[in-house]
Amino acid sequence: MEDGKLTVRAVERALDIMLCFTNAAELTLTEIAARVDLHKSTVHRLLASLEGKGFIMRDTSTDKYRLGYRLWELSAHLSPDTDPSVLLLPEMERLRNQLGETISLYVQDGLERVRIQAVQSNHAIRRVAPVGARMPLYVGASSKVLVAFAEPAAQERLSASADWPAGLDQQAFQQQLSETRRLGYATSVEEREPGAAAVAAPIYDRGGRLVAALAVSGPANRLTLELMQEQAPLIMEAARRMGTMLR
Incomplete structure (x- = not known):
């Protein structure tokens, strides 16, 4: 039983190492060890195993x-019937060509x-x-969409969570969610990142389940609030069309 626990721990640690590359393309052994809070010798052994299986590569010139x-081999076998990131990509490209800005797909x-x-x-x-x-799920257009159109029970769990920021004005946030539900979309201007703006709409599957938030983002001096309000019907229609493609 103890061996089983150790094996599971090793798997968890290996996965933690893989997740270090969520926000970084390259990392040194020291950087990885610091991020996963493990001794460098332990991380080195795990990296060697991951490298042997092809999940990690080491650049010998930079170490x-x-x-x-x-990972690319595995991703090639994602089913377009069940994975919205694969199935909806052509529609996202079409929307980008129509509006000219960056298109993103978010899930909670x-x-x-x-x-x-x-x-x-x-x-x-x-x-x-x-x-x-x-x-974070408490700021930004896509966050407001994912929370506003979630099931009521899920919204209650989120608002009651002890992990929400202590300084968050719950009343103001709830007002934003109500406005999002009324309009059918959400906007944000420099809420999370200076100089950035975004507008987002919900994507539902054919069973009426919220699947993702479709977002258009760009520089705030180009993607103004007036322009986002003007483009919102196009984005909501694209989100509706994407939803019909999902089971």
């Missing part, structure tokens, strides 16, 4: 680690939202949206 090609994970797909703007000055990035 830095990066994700390996085996606990008290965070995760970007599971993105199509970058073609503008020279644009908002780059890395896939896999995590952001």
